[in-house]
Amino acid sequence: MSDYYSILGVSKTASAIEIKSAFRKLVKIYHPDKNPNNPNSKKIFEDILHAYNTLINPNSRKRYDILKEEPAKKFVKSHPNQFRQRGQKEWSDNEEELKRRDYYKKQYQHATKTSKADFSKPTYNDYKYILFAMPIAVALLMLIITMFSAEPETNFNTSAKSTNKTIQIKNSSKWDALVILFDKNTNSYINQAYIKNSDSFNLTLLSQTELYMKCVLGINTTGNKVEFTTNHVSGFDSILQYQNYKTLPIVFNNDSVKKMYISYIVEDDSLNKKYISNELDFFEK
Numbered sequence: 280m281s282d283y284y285s286i287l288g289v290s291k292t293a294s295a296i297e298i299k300s301a302f303r304k305l306v307k308i309y310h311p312d313k314n315p316n317n318p319n320s321k322k323i324f325e326d327i328l329h330a331y332n333t334l335i336n337p338n339s340r341k342r343y344d345i346l347k348e349e350p351a352k353k354f355v356k357s358h359p360n361q362f363r364q365r366g367q368k369e370w371s372d373n374e375e376e377l378k379r380r381d382y383y384k385k386q387y388q389h390a391t392k393t394s395k396a397d398f399s400k401p402t403y404n405d406y407k408y409i410l411f412a413m414p415i416a417v418a419l420l421m422l423i424i425t426m427f428s429a430e431p432e433t434n435f436n437t438s439a440k441s442t443n444k445t446i447q448i449k450n451s452s453k454w455d456a457l458v459i460l461f462d463k464n465t466n467s468y469i470n471q472a473y474i475k476n477s478d479s480f481n482l483t484l485l486s487q488t489e490l491y492m493k494c495v496l497g498i499n500t501t502g503n504k505v506e507f508t509t510n511h512v513s514g515f516d517s518i519l520q521y522q523n524y525k526t527l528p529i530v531f532n533n534d535s536v537k538k539m540y541i542s543y544i545v546e547d548d549s550l551n552k553k554y555i556s557n558e559l560d561f562f563e564k
Contacts, residue, residue, distance in 0.1 A: 281326065281330070281376065281379070282347075282376060282380065283329075283330035283333055283334050283343065284330075284334070285380050285383075286326055286327060286330040286380075286383060287301045287302060287305065287327065287330050287331065287334065288301050288305070288387075289301050289334075291344070293334075295335060298331065298334050298335055299335065302327065302331040302335075305327050305387075306324075306327070308386075308387065308390040308391075309323050309324050309327060309386070309390070310324055311324055323383070323386065444483065444484040444531055444535055444536075445481055445482065445483050445484070445535065445536045445537070446460075446481070446482050446484065446529065446536075446537045446538075446539060447479065447480075447481050447536060447537070447538045447539065448472065448474060448479060448480050448481075448482070448539045448541065449479040449538065449539070449540050449541065450474040450475065450476055450477060450478055450479065450541045451477070451540050451541060451542050452476060452496060452541055452542050453476050453477075454476055454496045454497060454498065454519055455473070455474070455475050455476055455496070455497055455498065455499045455505070455515070456473075456474050456476075456494055456495065456496055456497075456541045457471065457472075457473050457474075457494065457495040457497070457505050457506070457507060457512060457514075457515075458471065458472050458474060458492055458493075458494050458541065459471045459492060459493045459494070459495075459507045460482075460490055460491075460492050461490060461491055461492070461493070461525075462489075462490055463489040463490050463491050463528045463529075464489065466564045468509075469484075469490060470482070471506065471507050473504075473505040473506070473514075474541070475499075489528050489529065489530050489531070490528065490529050491524050491525050491526075491527065491528045491529060492524050492529070492539065493521075493522065493523050493524065493525070493556075493561060494521075494522040494524070494541055495507075495512050495515070495518060495520075495521055495522070495561075496518070496519045496520045496522070496541075497512075497515030497516070497517060497518040497519055498515060498516045498517050498519065499514060499515050499516055500516055501516060503515070503516075509562070510562050511562075520555065521555070521556040521557065521558060521560075521561040522554050522555060522556060523554060523556035523560060523561055524554055526553070526554075527554070
């Protein structure tokens with residue numbers, strides 16, 4: 280009878296966890312797919328699998344232990360003149376089993392050496408993947424650095440070439456602001472910018488010489504993306520005020536830079552009250 284404990288390389292008192300761990304290690308080494316050039320790999324793997332299925336089940340393991348002990352007892356009785364020293368292990372395996380055990384031991388040592396040799400020498404493909412991945416990693420790192428070091432959040436497109444006409448928007452209020460710019464002549468949407476309180480933003484325009492702005496003041500503590508659509512403003516936790524400066528156009532004339540300041544408008548301020556808008560008028564073109 281084969282010694283399943285020796286096949287798996289565990290002791291007779293091994294726990295189920297130890298048996299599973301030993302089985303997984305042997306599968307990685309002796310699986311037929313790992314040894315296509317070894318004609319005996321299938322037989323070796325079947326022995327390992329049979330040993331594992333027997334020992335992992337408590338009932339079959341118990342029956343195996345009982346059957347394993349009986350021939351051992353017979354062997355000892357049939358050799359009454361053989362005495363073993365104190366602490367010496369009592370072997371009951373026959374010569375065939377010892378040869379099998381020695382074969383597994385040599386196979387395991389050979390596979391271990393081969394595995395270590397494979398891992399110690401990187402292949403050409405390993406270097407190729409490293410060289411390919413390094414530029415991507417550097418590009419991602421630069422992108423992250425750019426994102427975290429950027430100016431206040433904005434939806435403006437600043438990649439276009441300018442004609443030296445710049446509008447400087449300063450949020451001098453204590454609230455967050457969403458500024459939307461429109462062409463005065465066509466009432467067409469130009470662009471928008473979300474400017475946090477006490478921040479500023481510079482926008483280089485293309486060909487517009489006369490425009491006006493609308494502004495929404497609100498609170499954004501959750502860090503949501505604030506943006507304007509044709510009939511809705513999203514992202515604010517709460518909106519404090521709509522402002523509509525359609526009757527106050529921004530005219531450049533010969534100026535190349537215009538400065539705009541955003542402030543919280545109090546309703547009883549007679550000078551600025553006319554720029555306070557309700558939601559319906561705010562979205563009307």
